[in-house]
Amino acid sequence: MPTLLIIEQLLNGLQFGLMLFLLAAGLTLVFGVMDMINLAHGSLYMVGAFIAAWLVALTGSFVLGVLGAIVLTALFGMLLEITLLRTLYVRDHLTQVLATFALILILNDGVKMVFGTDLPLSAPEALAGPVQLLPGLSYPAYRLLILAVGLAIAALMYLLVTRTRLGALVRAGAANRVMTEAMGVDVKRLFTAVFGIGAALCAVAGALLGPLLAVQVGMGENILILAFVVIVIGGIGSIRGALIGSILVGCVDTLGRTLLQHVLREFLPPQWASAAGPAIASIAVYVFMAAVLAVKPQGLFPARA
Amino acid sequence: MSFALPSALRVGALALAATLASVAAPAADKVKVGFVSTLSGPSSALGVDIRDGFLLAVKLNGGKLGGLPAEVLVSDDQFKPDVAKQLFEKNVKRDRVDFMTGVVFSNIMLAALPEALDNNTIYISPNAAPSSMAGKDCNPLFYAVSWPNDAYHEAAGAFANQRELKSVYLLAPNYQAGKDSLAGFKRMFKGQVVGENYTKLGQLDYAAELAEIRAAKPQALYIFLPGGMGINFIKQFVGAGLGKEIQLLLPGFSADQDVINPVGPAMSGLFNTAHWSPDFANAANQKFMAEFEKEYKRIPTLYASQGYDAAQLINAAVRDVKGKLDDREALRKALKAAKFDSVRGPFKFNTNQYPIQNYYVRTVGADGKGGLINKSFNTPILKDHGDAYVGACTMKP
Numbered sequence: 104m105p106t107l108l109i110i111e112q113l114l115n116g117l118q119f120g121l122m123l124f125l126l127a128a129g130l131t132l133v134f135g136v137m138d139m140i141n142l143a144h145g146s147l148y149m150v151g152a153f154i155a156a157w158l159v160a161l162t163g164s165f166v167l168g169v170l171g172a173i174v175l176t177a178l179f180g181m182l183l184e185i186t187l188l189r190t191l192y193v194r195d196h197l198t199q200v201l202a203t204f205a206l207i208l209i210l211n212d213g214v215k216m217v218f219g220t221d222l223p224l225s226a227p228e229a230l231a232g233p234v235q236l237l238p239g240l241s242y243p244a245y246r247l248l249i250l251a252v253g254l255a256i257a258a259l260m261y262l263l264v265t266r267t268r269l270g271a272l273v274r275a276g277a278a279n280r281v282m283t284e285a286m287g288v289d290v291k292r293l294f295t296a297v298f299g300i301g302a303a304l305c306a307v308a309g310a311l312l313g314p315l316l317a318v319q320v321g322m323g324e325n326i327l328i329l330a331f332v333v334i335v336i337g338g339i340g341s342i343r344g345a346l347i348g349s350i351l352v353g354c355v356d357t358l359g360r361t362l363l364q365h366v367l368r369e370f371l372p373p374q375w376a377s378a379a380g381p382a383i384a385s386i387a388v389y390v391f392m393a394a395v396l397a398v399k400p401q402g403l404f405p406a407r408a
Numbered sequence: 409m410s411f412a413l414p415s416a417l418r419v420g421a422l423a424l425a426a427t428l429a430s431v432a433a434p435a436a437d438k439v440k441v442g443f444v445s446t447l448s449g450p451s452s453a454l455g456v457d458i459r460d461g462f463l464l465a466v467k468l469n470g471g472k473l474g475g476l477p478a479e480v481l482v483s484d485d486q487f488k489p490d491v492a493k494q495l496f497e498k499n500v501k502r503d504r505v506d507f508m509t510g511v512v513f514s515n516i517m518l519a520a521l522p523e524a525l526d527n528n529t530i531y532i533s534p535n536a537a538p539s540s541m542a543g544k545d546c547n548p549l550f551y552a553v554s555w556p557n558d559a560y561h562e563a564a565g566a567f568a569n570q571r572e573l574k575s576v577y578l579l580a581p582n583y584q585a586g587k588d589s590l591a592g593f594k595r596m597f598k599g600q601v602v603g604e605n606y607t608k609l610g611q612l613d614y615a616a617e618l619a620e621i622r623a624a625k626p627q628a629l630y631i632f633l634p635g636g637m638g639i640n641f642i643k644q645f646v647g648a649g650l651g652k653e654i655q656l657l658l659p660g661f662s663a664d665q666d667v668i669n670p671v672g673p674a675m676s677g678l679f680n681t682a683h684w685s686p687d688f689a690n691a692a693n694q695k696f697m698a699e700f701e702k703e704y705k706r707i708p709t710l711y712a713s714q715g716y717d718a719a720q721l722i723n724a725a726v727r728d729v730k731g732k733l734d735d736r737e738a739l740r741k742a743l744k745a746a747k748f749d750s751v752r753g754p755f756k757f758n759t760n761q762y763p764i765q766n767y768y769v770r771t772v773g774a775d776g777k778g779g780l781i782n783k784s785f786n787t788p789i790l791k792d793h794g795d796a797y798v799g800a801c802t803m804k805p
Contacts, residue, residue, distance in 0.1 A: 108623050115615035220453060223670050226647065233649030243647040246615065315647070316612045317639045317670055325612060360607075360616045381582040381606040 107240045112361050118246050120353025121253025125308035127333040127345040129301025135277040135340020135406050137294050140199045143206035145323025151176040151306025152313040156222035165227040169310040173303045180302025184295050211320050221319035249311050257346050264342045277340035277406040336395045338402030359387030435731035439473045442499030445510035447484035453666045454512045454711045458534050461715030474726020489519035496523035506733050509718050514538040525549045534718040543797030546760040553721050554714045555683045556795040558592030560659035563681035563767035563790050565596025575602045577626035582606035589632035602626045614641050618648045628655040638662035639670050646674035664709045668780050675772045684713045684752040685770045685784035692749040713751050724748035760801035764794045
């Protein structure tokens with residue numbers, strides 16, 4: 104397998120991982136800080152993508168559309184938290200799963216009523232083509248933009264969590280929620296803020312992935328499963344764990360689909376390789392998760408010591 | 409003949425009446441059609457178009473099929489085989505419909521079909537046409553008015569030969585229909601298959617596969633990625649700049665109106681194969697296009713044309729037996745004769761009651777109103793084409 108192909112696949116893995124991070128970051132905070140399993144997190148990703156597609160068509164500007172989607176989705180997320188999800192914090196996990204699963208169905212049909220089953224969203228004209236990175240290696244410009252935005256947000260999240268007062272409260276909440284409340288932190292407002300940030304990150308992911316994937320009803324469900332895998336690998340409640348976990352999952356998935364197949368072809372008869380390759384590729388991420396959990400049952404970076 | 413059950417009694421008595429006195433069989437006072445399709449969820453666009461096409465044909469007929477008032481019972485299978493099975497049972501046993509139709513997906517149809525066929529109810533398939541029902545499992549009560557599942561892929565293989573393509577890369581999801589489709593392509597294609605990749609069903613991002621394809625340097629790429637998978641793949645294929653190096657060939661349903669709208673300008677110039685195209689000049693199609701756009705304010709897809717034809721087939725058969733729906737032999741013969749003007753042009757049934765028809769290469773181009781639409785090549789790529797399984801069908805003609 105040529106080096107250039109490996110480099111390209113690593114870029115693909117990193118880019119996929121960074122987008123997963125945007126979803127996993129919000130999910131891990133909500134799970135870690137509020138002890139709440141929110142299956143409807145993927146629906147916020149869908150809502151963000153639909154609002155972005157609608158605003159881009161309305162304003163004619165991709166940047167305005169994405170920024171607008173971030174603000175509106177954050178507001179929508181906070182509204183959802185205040186009106187509905189807040190009442191679920193004291194319930195057990197099974198109730199939360201049932202209620203947020205219902206929310207997925209409601210939001211899917213709600214979006215369908217407002218926007219229809221799908222909306223067109225294209226990458227900006229200037230970024231529609233490929234860029235030559237190295238001789239013989241060209242890479243889609245739009246995927247480079249995703250890489251850049253993903254890295255910038257990862258850095259921003261790191262600063263937010265480690266350097267700001269809000270971040271300190273989030274870390275405290277994730278480490279020991281009861282003690283944080285006892286110290287007089289207004290947990291209600293903190294939770295609403297965390298939920299808003301999570302929704303905003305979903306909107307970034309939805310709006311940026313929209314042009315690559317399709318903006319359609321139900322788009323949040325598939326990616327949500329991988330986001331859960333990421334936070335389990337990374338350690339629930341840890342932003343750093345979400346980042347490392349996302350990039351690992353992104354790379355394992357991408358290389359499992361490519362490098363592994365080449366290796367199999369070297370060592371197995373062709374008909375075995377062609378049968379085993381796709382089967383292994385589709386479970387590679389879950390095998391990886393099982394391996395991590397076997398060694399570190401709390402995930403790589405557990406937030407609770 | 410057993411008279412153990414009331415329903416058996418009814419069927420038996422009707423059969424007796426039909427054989428003894430078919431001339432005297434009374435004309436029915438209405439036609440009842442059970443229409444079960446996927447009308448909700450991410451895959452609903454296809455079922456909705458089949459339904460709209462079917463109901464449009466009934467409406468243009470003044471609410472009648474073959475001169476009798478038509479009652480179409482529409483219900484949603486929710487993309488679930490077990491739900492479809494229950495709806496079939498309800499339509500067949502309780503509503504006592506004369507025909508069943510509507511299902512989009514092969515796996516759902518195969519689960520529900522016995523409810524109709526085992527209870528002596530005719531099924532007109534407006535879409536799903538799996539190879540099993542064409543061959544060893546062929547059934548006198550099953551009529552596919554669409555196209556055999558691998559026909560588009562065979563047509564694409566023939567087109568690749570016509571273009572003298574030497575090397576092709578193939579991509580499909582890792583499940584039975586994916587493997588069958590690529591087998592259909594390979595059945596026709598004479599050049600070299602330089603790579604064959606099976607992805608996860610429902611995969612969203614194809615960056616890794618695109619890198620592999622670029623490295624394999626094929627002349628052309630053929631994909632079988634139905635629904636949203638195809639939409640994602642085509643967008644990413646164009647974004648990666650591969651469109652300039654590699655000729656992308658598609659089955660018709662991956663380049664139809666429901667894909668063109670979300671993908672946008674990137675679809676322009678792509679070749680695909682189908683049995684129908686919106687630009688067909690025959691009078692039936694001209695009428696269908698005009699009326700569909702007037703009624704629903706959108707361009708119909710292949711699926712809509714198939715729903716429309718399914719209703720037309722029923723209309724012709726009921727008309728030809730003069731409303732005597734209980735004369736099953738005459739009704740089956742009338743269906744098989746298929747005396748209607750299909751929007752696809754020439755159409756007839758093979759001995760396995762699968763179509764013999766033409767397949768065309770289409771290309772996506774401007775519709776003159778700022779949008780994109782498919783245009784067909786004049787000469788069919790496959791003429792009077794049947795399917796590869798008819799030999800295994802032992803049904804008496």
